[in-house]
Amino acid sequence: MRIVGACGGRGTCGTCVVHIVEGEVEHRQGTEHRDLADTPAGHKRWVQACLVSARSDCTVEVAPRSLAPVVRAELESGEAEILPLDPAVVSTDLALPEATLTDNLSDADRLARALGARIDLDLAAARQLPGALRAGRWSLRAHVRSDWRGQELIGSADVGRPTLGLAVDLGTTNAAAFLIDLESGVRLASLGIENPQVAWGADLISRINAAVKSEAAALELQAAAIAAINALAHDLCHAVGAAVNDIVDVAVCGNTAMHHLLLGLPVAQLGRAPFVAAAARGMDLKARDLGLTTCPGAYVHVVPNVGGFVGGDHVTALLATEERWAGSGTHLVMDIGTNTEISLIHRGEFLTASAPSGPALEGGHISCGMRAAEGAIERVRLGADGRIAIEVIGGKEAIGLCGSGVLDAVATLHRAGIMDDRGRLAAGHADVAEIAGKRVAVLAPGVHFTQDDIRSVQLAKAAIRTAVDMLLVLAGLEESDIERFIIAGAFGAYIDVDSGVATGLFPDLPRQRFFQVGNAAGVGVRRMLASKQARARAEMLAQGCRYIELSTMAEFQKCFLQRIGFPANTRKRTPA
């Protein structure tokens, strides 16, 4: 069991809530007043775990919404996936003639002769080879990686072992991994866990700051990411009765900060203008150089980044959605997250930007925010009685609000007139209460939505919409020119598009132009794992994107401020 902690222990996010059942705790100086005993949760003494230290053995109850969940990675359709194969690593079962005094080639050359090719040798694979050959009585399974540079023996195994690949989508919040049979292209298993780097903060900037401040923290952040991937690899292999040694290839995508922290690249220059990446192109590294546990000589293909704040996960999203945007039209691909990446595609050219949307839309840094798990409010509607109506995952009692519910809540509060065009909660409504002198919308008993929560959502949606509009201006286009508005990402799949339009997050386009394609980054990185052609295509896409750093442009601030409020027309259109 792990407790959620979005702010890295700074006491600002309120996600790590526990109830001290038994035992003594001491408050961090100056935080005593922040006990949550007066929350609607009632008589229990709730505290933020990061603000107290135990002074004795304690029994604590973790608030349901503070429990770190095992994440569903299966956000795509449940259909069996078979990937197009053009793998970098091909395995061959071989039976070699035994070495004799007259046929005394080296073990490596004997293998190369049997394969009929000149092959380079990974050092670890070479170390393994003599033992493997003799233990297997001169039969073995050779894992050979090939690219345009040549061929390399990266490992060997007993004849008949599987040949597996691991695709990893290393997100800021969650890490999802997929185990692929590289001989059939079949996805064997999928698994997601929370990115353990959240202990240094839910957002990228917190982690970048931590890494810049202390080299030890940078190494710990790297180690946390590696440990997460190794844990996923282990569990996935275990689930299908394989061993991590059967993993002969790895592909990883992530945003640029995740990429840098994973590779141990410096991030100082990423965190301040002009926000420059240390490296952007796709890289093929020895998995062991990162500490990944795989077949000894396996490589990890690291997906190329576009720029400082548009990473490989956007490239894989573009790759995975190419069927939808290919051709000569005008389309937009957006992946909403803590950082939202956007590509405006017009006549085959890419204008790409990122928006610092923060975690609010996903339910992070929201007073009653929680993950999409049982008890989370996932839909908020205006009931026929003019009161707020909710849908809760699992049909249980509501304990918090997840991302898709957040956007619904804002849209509904506005539609109902509980909140005005500037985002202020009205006094006197039946669903509005006052807690500690501040107005909150009460979504369910104990689950409230505060004025601060609304502000967070306003900043997030304004940042995203500003980015879209500025890209359109740069391209000389209008909103209405967008033929397909492709919403990628696990979170985007659950958004209610009407709520998105109602809040001004999305432009008011005909609804059939919106496509919610789910975790496209995951699809893309799996395709890259399975196919060298897909890797080459991804490199072209990354190179093809013209990355625009919007946040420092003169127009940005003005445009952003204009988009903080809510569109009056959507309020008028609400059912009376």
Place this chain on the structure above:
Amino acid sequence: MRIVGACGGRGTCGTCVVHIVEGEVEHRQGTEHRDLADTPAGHKRWVQACLVSARSDCTVEVAPRSLAPVVRAELESGEAEILPLDPAVVSTDLALPEATLTDNLSDADRLARALGARIDLDLAAARQLPGALRAGRWSLRAHVRSDWRGQELIGSADVGRPTLGLAVDLGTTNAAAFLIDLESGVRLASLGIENPQVAWGADLISRINAAVKSEAAALELQAAAIAAINALAHDLCHAVGAAVNDIVDVAVCGNTAMHHLLLGLPVAQLGRAPFVAAAARGMDLKARDLGLTTCPGAYVHVVPNVGGFVGGDHVTALLATEERWAGSGTHLVMDIGTNTEISLIHRGEFLTASAPSGPALEGGHISCGMRAAEGAIERVRLGADGRIAIEVIGGKEAIGLCGSGVLDAVATLHRAGIMDDRGRLAAGHADVAEIAGKRVAVLAPGVHFTQDDIRSVQLAKAAIRTAVDMLLVLAGLEESDIERFIIAGAFGAYIDVDSGVATGLFPDLPRQRFFQVGNAAGVGVRRMLASKQARARAEMLAQGCRYIELSTMAEFQKCFLQRIGFPANTRKRTPA
């Protein structure tokens, strides 16, 4: 100070002699009788250091011949060497435009743009790049390695730093290293040290056995070789005012066992028939994968082996002597050492074999053997008075016998009739004494040459000559067909060819056919360090050698026994 130890602490070689000045020692059980108090060294209590343990603090005097010397690597002519350049790594000083919000390429792409090339990134070099660029105000020196696969940034440095290469000849007995300026081709410095692996035994088989018996020993043997190379690199760089970080490329040659132990490859299959190498082809490894301290992304080029007992040091010797054997004639290249490698070259074809000659010829496992250092007898002649006459290095009092002296001693004892054709010392000669019931030839006061020493030399020279003769038979040639008999190797440079012929080590060819070319392996590995073409040529040479495993052929034993004695004709030709 280090003490020589040729047998790996088994008490068999007697090279680690010390005098206990003060303190108590305990003998290893059953070795008490082996104190050397009765040696000609006289009244001092000499013991083999490996056979005693200290029971108190001790003061010891190390016998001069047991002191491990710093070895001269400068065995080639003292002339300044300038190598032909075609280096794998080229360094370029660059001044880049500073990154801005509109010119926001990644650091790596900015560098590639300035170089006008697509370059891959070494991970360690990528980690270093952002800091180096900003510390140097967007100027730096880029180390880029190129081969037919492409280009790779392997490191960066301040503008104007040197670009150095390290060539290493990792011998069984000594490790020699050479620091080369890769921009001028000039050899800047050279240094040799004893291979610290001698602690596991002077000969290959002892070390192979140690590595096979215990994985820990294998790792220690590897670590010892790495430590030796790192120490050489450090001292060489220090001597020229450079830093190990300036070393951007490394080339290493050694025999196959040294190669395997250095790379951590299994050696079990190397030590038993059919004596197969794990890997033979040239390899390019990241220096850091071996623990070598260089520029972070530097590679080490490991010279290809020919077979189980003919390693990369023979390939480099062939490469370095190509001027002498090129063309259509019949030539022989021999590198005498603990293991002696021989290639018979006939009409451009190579028949290659090795002979297990052991350390005797080099003064190892010889009762008064020592390195070629002050006090070593390096020449033994028959004086006009029919008595033995010696020449001592440095003109000092003789304290031992080095390699070139060993062969001279045997030749002279035979020529003088002190020793018969079968190698038996005669009784009654003025220079023959009896110690502990065994005859010894007294070369100087306290320096004797025993019957066992003579037997060791006989086995060594018979093994080498047998290999030569069997190769000739296989090629259908006669001794007299050899047009050039090229003796490579540091030791071979000091041999007296007449003594070699007199003892039957060499065939009795006209003396002008012999060429003593010195440490050709060192020359060859330096050429390979400096030139990609030389590496390609070496790979061709290694592939071109037809490796013959002689020791297990039926004729070998018979042929060998015939060559243990001494040629009667040379005795007759001695001056009366």
